[in-house]
Amino acid sequence: MKRVLLTLSYDGTDYHGWQIQPNGVTVQQVLSNSLEKLLGVKTAVTGCSRTDAGVHAKEFCCHADCGDNIPPSAFLKGLNALLPQDIAVTGYKEVPPDFHARYDAKGKTYVYRILTGGRKDPFLSRYVWQIERELDVGKMNEFCKKIVGTHDFSAFSSSKRSVTDTVRTVSECHVEKKGDMISLYITANGFLYNMVRIIVGTAVWVSDGSIAPESTGEIFESKNRDKAGITAPAKGLVLEKVFY
Amino acid sequence: MKRVLLTLSYDGTDYHGWQIQPNGVTVQQVLSNSLEKLLGVKTAVTGCSRTDAGVHAKEFCCHADCGDNIPPSAFLKGLNALLPQDIAVTGYKEVPPDFHARYDAKGKTYVYRILTGGRKDPFLSRYVWQIERELDVGKMNEFCKKIVGTHDFSAFSSSKRSVTDTVRTVSECHVEKKGDMISLYITANGFLYNMVRIIVGTAVWVSDGSIAPESTGEIFESKNRDKAGITAPAKGLVLEKVFY
Structure with a gap:
């Protein structure tokens, strides 16, 4: 297992914000589903903040724990191919296991x-x-x-x-x-x-x-x-x- | 009756092009419906060209024959309020009665x-x-x-x-x-x-x-x-x- 910090960019128009919720599609849900398709296992993602429904992000950060051996460039390419057009993963960085996308944000x-x-x-x-x-x-x-x-x-x-x-x-x-x-x-x-x-x-x-x-x-x-x-x-x- | 040349701008993503057709929403149809709401009578619009489904226009021209006495600025404001967010009317100009948006385009x-x-x-x-x-x-x-x-x-x-x-x-x-x-x-x-x-x-x-x-x-x-x-x-x- 390694913890990775992923950087996203998204057009929030068609999403009920970042955070998973019972009613409505959210960015966190869509990203988590695409990661599951890429890695073959359920993978939770923790965001740097909640964003409201309809709010956009040029740069949004989240962390996930992944057990794969996929090289970063292939990881990004594969994940972007699985994600819809209005969400892009723009960055991938391995971080310490205690890094937290929300609590470590300055x-x-x-x-x-x-x-x-x-x-x-x-x-x-x-x-x-x-x-x-x-x-x-x-x-x-x-x-x-x-x-x-x-x-x-x-x-x-x-x-x-x-x-x-x-x-x-x-x-x-x-x-x-x-x-x-x-x-x-x-x-x-x-x-x-x-x-x-x-x-x-x-x-x-x-x-x-x-x-x-x-x-x-x-x-x-x-x-x-x-x-x-x-x-x-x-x-x-x-x-x-x-x-x- | 006067002939007016209207200038439009539209995001074509959600339209089946300009030209009215039986299946699918087109820009011509939506504009014609909004004009009918504004003027109270069915009003045909003739475009400068067909554009394909999904094609956008920063500037598209069309003509229409209108019998109203609405001042141009109020006409534009009213029509824009009736049109959806992805279509804007940006210009209004009275033209001679034989002007044709398509045939007169150089x-x-x-x-x-x-x-x-x-x-x-x-x-x-x-x-x-x-x-x-x-x-x-x-x-x-x-x-x-x-x-x-x-x-x-x-x-x-x-x-x-x-x-x-x-x-x-x-x-x-x-x-x-x-x-x-x-x-x-x-x-x-x-x-x-x-x-x-x-x-x-x-x-x-x-x-x-x-x-x-x-x-x-x-x-x-x-x-x-x-x-x-x-x-x-x-x-x-x-x-x-x-x-x-």
Whole structure:
């Protein structure tokens, strides 16, 4: 037996997120089934995080214990041939037997994309939140600066969360605009349930003037989900990078 | 009644091409239904060409006769709201009553994309032909040069074609490589059934050494479909521009 760290890339549109669940196809289930076909034995995979239904990953990491002697390049080729077109395995690395894809992750970067001004783009529709109006990048960045740091993110998390420790450290949070596309980049040592999507929804409310950037501190202190903005749609969100 | 020229953009993955047909959903059918909902009367649309099942369009043109008094911007907004996410109307222009989207088209540009070297990319899989091996861009361009000009393209067309005049003038045909992505650009005054896809398939055979670029003349003269290469998959093809 050896423990391997697999790197994936997937279009989450047609999946009920990463985590196996009774209703709906998930990436974890599909990957586990393909590994079973490749290796001939049931093989569990442990992911670096849950991702919501419809969320995408440019880089997602998971570990699995495999007893095969297949060379890495053949392993990748075989697994990719078994996986559907919307999931690719891009990396394979042997790791120590006590390595854990979730607990050893030091941080992650997410990117959220918003297509503004009402343009409809059939080639981007699966990957962006389309908004009719223009957004105020300056105001959004004022808010983003206040998100950076160590805070209790309870107010920026779905009440459905299962964890009790709600303090996280955000090391980077900013917005960039290229033409009519706005991208919010955020890096943290960990994320609560729906945290990025609520931060994005709040940034949009700040842009609209419904929330003042200065009141971000009060929102943190309130620990009240209702004080923050809406939860942005899943499809604009991409897990960009996992740090170990 | 006024005749309008509508410009569309669509992801063709889930459509049986442009043209209405008894089995399968087509772009023409969906657009016609949405126009009927918008205008309250059955409204026929005439396209600039047929596109095959699975082929995409960055710019596709069609005309329709409409009796409405809706301002163009509201017309576009309303129609886009009624159309599914994978079809967008991007332009609206009133044209003379004898204008014809197909017969008045002076030319079209198509782009065909090939992802080489075996990389699997879930975000591109709907829009590229994935090929394991590397391709020889120099050889492909030697072949492309011989495609430029006025020729009888019978050998580069499906025998299922319905037209009798098989002479077309190609004004541009070349291949570009960026990283592991190869794009073939082709502009002509008209295209026969499957013509771009057979030219792409032949360019790949030329790269592989199965066909010598110098034998392109013989292929034209043979007028025999079997002398050319395979028909490349539909999903790599995009109608890029229509000229009037």
